[in-house]
Amino acid sequence: MAVALTAVAATTRSILLRDVEHRITRLLAQEAGEFAHFEEQGFDPETGRRFTEPDRLLRVFLERQYADADEELIGLVRRAGRDPAKLVQPRDIPTGRPLRDDAAARRAIFASKGPTGTLRRAAGEIRWAKVDVARHGDSPEAAFVVAFHPERERAKADEVFRILLAISGVALLMTTGIGWAVAGRILKPVRVVRTAAAQLTEQDLTRRIPVQGRDDIAALADTFNGMLDRLERAFAAQREFVDDAGHELRTPITIVRGHLELMGDDPAEREETVRLVTDELDRMSRIVEDLLLLAKAERPDFVSPEPVQLAELTADVFVKARTLGERRWELDGVADRAARLDPQRVTQAMVQLAQNAVQHTTQGQTIRIGSRAGGRRIELYVADSGPGVQPQDAEVIFERFRRGTARRGARTSGAGLGLAIVRAIAEGHRGRVRLHDTEGGGATFVLEIENAEKTTERNGAGS
CATH class of the missing domain: 1.10.287.130 (Signal transduction histidine kinase, dimerisation/phosphotransfer (DHp) domain)
Structure with missing residues (x-):
């Protein structure tokens, strides 16, 4: 912001100085043009005729002009062997040394070949324009000079520059103070977050940050x-x-x-x-x-989905599960459709469910394996005819190292990780595993997976 404000002040000063230069140029051109027009068209008020004497021409013109505060209108007339005589307006000039009092400067301007120029002096710079009068050969007999002293105009631009710098400094200080206060309020919640994060330990994760507002x-x-x-x-x-x-x-x-x-x-x-x-x-x-x-199971590559025929996968699971125990195995309804899933992980989950069913049934009892589909969802299930699962155990059995307490007669020797693995595989497929009672007694575990293929179903045969 400091750089921007300084640049604005400097640019403003540059524009003001440029305007001063343009105004001086226009003023010099205007005054020189007016004299040239008067020389060509003017008449002597005493004789009613055209001017014949340079002195008279310059005197009458100067009497009719009113110069600006920093402007001098001077008539110069050649005198043999001496500096040009001067005809001036009798008024004060607000400068250290006016042109009318500087013979060397007048001599330099009168001898100059150009109509305009800039004269740099120790007493101050002069911008001037000149119109030669009654030229005979190469030497003018007289000249009209308009001179402008730009120091005050430039000083005004410098004063504006200093004022802008002062205002910019005050604005910068005020903005800094306001910005400091606002930034403190904005960053206070961030500091609270940082402090809370610094105070967190493995033993104390109960700290929370108060939420205020909706930003x-x-x-x-x-x-x-x-x-x-x-x-x-x-x-x-x-x-x-x-x-x-x-x-x-x-x-x-x-x-x-x-x-x-x-x-x-x-x-x-x-x-x-x-x-x-x-x-x-x-x-x-x-x-x-x-x-x-x-x-x-926490890694993104835990499951590697690929196109699979669900009917073929269901049949493979059924064949593998039959070797787990002497039960009455039945291949229930089979969904005949393509699905995108990880066949190895799904097979692992289904075999685990079948093993769980074997552990909670006895020889000769029925275990059914099947699949079905509807809309975007496919389901693979294992249903047994054992003692079932009590309501208080329905959620517990899917946790690690947890076993149900009410499936009487079960002969379990595992660590209680099987159903937790099944749930991890289901969640890896963005699905879930759910449990409900089997009609006629027992428990049915359903592996539910989201999918988006058309579906047809066909009935399977029991064994």
């Missing part, structure tokens, strides 16, 4: 509060996850250590101990693999 700063504070909410939930989930994982891994480690410490020299006992230890290590390996899989 961008309020939106920033609201966004920051939303981020803190997500961080608090993430840290809480992380702590719970670490605690649960530590508990689940600590159990098989304790079992392995206890059996190894108690293992004797009997070959049968050693063989049984190795079997038990190997079984626990396998369970630990499965827990670690499931944990790694759930960790990958």
